Amino acid sequence: MDFKLPLPIGELKIITIIEYIDGPKIFSCLNEFDQKFLVNWIDTSPETDKWFYVPVSDYRLDLVMQGDVSLRDVILKAENNEFFEVITPVKGLGDVQVNKRDIESLLEEELPDEDSYVDSSLFEGFANVENSSYETSGEEPSNFIVSENQSIDAGNVEQVASNNSEYKVKKIMNNSFTHTYIEKNKEKQNSNYQENILLTRKEDVKLTAKRIKRDVLDLSFNINGTHKHEIDTFALGYALIQTQEMVNFIPVKKKDSGKYKLDKDASGMRRLKTVGFYAASFGVRLESEVEADLLSDTELSYTLKTLLELFRSTSNIIELKRVMSDFNLRATKAYYEFLNMLNNEKIELIAEWASPNSQYSISHLSSRVISEAIEAMNKETKNEERIITVNGQLVGVNIKQNRFNLITDKDEHIHGKISEVLRKEKFTIPLKVEASIKEATESNLMSGKESVSYVLLEIKAL
Structure with a gap:
């Protein structure tokens, strides 16, 4: 289905329909600028419907379709902390409104349920449906894209499946609409040996931090624009070493003078423990070694909050200089070398932190932000x-x-x-x-x- 919204969204083509109730209600789509969106139908009234259009990377969309990230978290953790609210007239009469929203403005009643995960078994191995016309009459899509260069007419899917053991037909009934897909035959697919490393879906950082009474820091590495669950050993080791180095020398407390002070006995309190990996391009979970005090903070909470503020400020050199103004030389140098490693290895980073008392922050370092920050830092002489x-x-x-x-x-x-x-x-x-x-x-x-x-x-x- 092709349709058009006012800019900055523009012309759209539906990729996959996740839920269909008298029309697509949850779906992914692609605009003319090659930006993908995950769309949620949020609310309706006699006059209008409200939708959230959340820009997503291929990586994040894959996680949603695999059931690793919920529809709720896609909105709450929107890339760049913003998304679009689209108001459409119910009967097609009136103007369409497109408004930019940030996640801080969200209300609980606007969000999907916490367990709103896509059932990946319904979509695993399916071809994307493109160039199709979806109507409430129950008409099936006219063709299917099975691979980059192969298009199959919907009327011939049974014949194609019977003549090709690599594919089989799978239909999903949803109200009056029937989705017909070409699915890779699992028996055929599994005939070739392939070593798979299965990373589990991670528990929400806020829930984990509260449950174990420790700070939790998740580092998700997106390597070279791909989404494989692997990373160069040197890059991973160096990233973890420099992260610990920054934590070691970003101050725990402020002195009365406003300057930072490094406690002589702070080294043990500052240790981070690697406790596991999770489903991202390559996701690593770290936890503070020390547990929370009576106020539900650990000795490391302030430092990790500052670290996330450091990541978030990197896109603005003035803000970055403000955050780093009281850093000692070791912390400053560690972050500079950390950014250079990410840049040299073509790695993007999503960092997410939570404390036992429910403090929370998430930051994203894109390739552009990393390279521009290094260039700006090199000029500060x-x-x-x-x-x-x-x-x-x-x-x-x-x-x-x-x-x-x-x-x-x-x-x-x-x-x-x-x-x-x-x-x-x-x-x-x-x-x-x-x-x-x-x-x-x-x-x-x-x-x-x-x-x-x-x-x-x-x-x-x-």
Whole structure:
């Protein structure tokens, strides 16, 4: 079914109908800009119907159709924390309204039930239904797309199935409408050996945190635009190490002065435990080692809340600088290296956290946000110059390259360029000297990295 809504949604084509009651009520669709939506019929009145159009990635839509993510959570955890509310006239007379909504504006009565999972057994292995006309008369779709290059006419599905052991017909009755699908024959499909790693559907982070009285942090890695349940071992290990490093050095408490302080005995309180994996591209669940106190917080709750705020602020460099303004160098450097790893490995991240007292936050780092943040962070530099005087041994001079090497009395190695004033001088090495040197320091305020260069201005033999 093709239909059109006002922009920014635009022209739409239905992909899969999940529920049909006098017309499609829950379905997935694709617009002219290749954006997919999961659509829920929310409410009706004598004049209008209300729908939620939730933009979804291929990955998230797959999870819904597999029964791993509920229709409720698709809305509550909408990507970019927003979706569209569409108001349509019941009798087709009047204007269609499209309004952007954020998840904070949701009311409980607008949401599907908590157990609103798609029955994946009805859709597993089915072809997508495209280019079809759905009417309340019970007319079947005119054709089916079995694979990318194969189209089957609806009137011939029985014959196709009987002549091809790889497919079989499956029909689903829903009110007066009959869905007919071509399903991959499981016996044929399973004849080829394939090793499968089955990751379970994860328990909601808020329920888990409350039940076990610990903070729960879920990290979902979407690798290279795919949705396979696998990840490079180095990338996973490095991501977990840098996550723990950030948790180690993001402060637990604020001092009265407003600055952060790292408690000397905080290392044990800050440990995260990896407790399992779940169905995402690759999902890892972490829990705090310490349990909740009398106020239902753990020693780590404030830190993890700050970590999620850090993730969420990454799309805005001004906000990112504000969040990181009181971070120490170790935390800043850990996050910079964490972002670089995600960027180099082409990994996107969804992070979800809950505390035992029902604090909750979710953040998404897309490839674009990650690369733009790294670029912006690399520009945040500070340059300082100073003249230093040191005593030491001049141990090397390269006239052609105008370079010098000096070892100070404190056994520090200083090397750099020779100034133009000294380039015509004759040097005897090794030579005990007092040297005047210009030290230039370039510091990256976001990544914590710095580079130091030296220019030899003047020497005096001792």
